[in-house]
């Protein structure tokens with residue numbers, strides 16, 4: 001018998017949003033901590049041939065998003081973060 005009160009199961013590698021959490025949380029790609037969407041900066045894949053992520057202050061741009069928190073440490077490391085390159089391949093590129 002399992003206890004009936006299974007509340008919020010948080011799985012660190014689960015990218016789907018948790019419905020049970022009323023504040024949308026996003027994970028910083030550097031420190032891997034979760035922050036409310038309003039306190040984290042969203043970047044999207046490069047929209048043109050620029051080899052940099054585009055900041056997305058409105059959070060409304062479609063496509064894959066990368067989030068970095070506002071700690072100076074993470075902002076600094078994010079400049080060297082290249083993990084998006086593989087993930088962005090094939091997105092937003094018109095050949």
Ligand SMILES: [Zn+2]
Nearest residue numbers: 028031069074
């Ligand atoms: Zn961070």
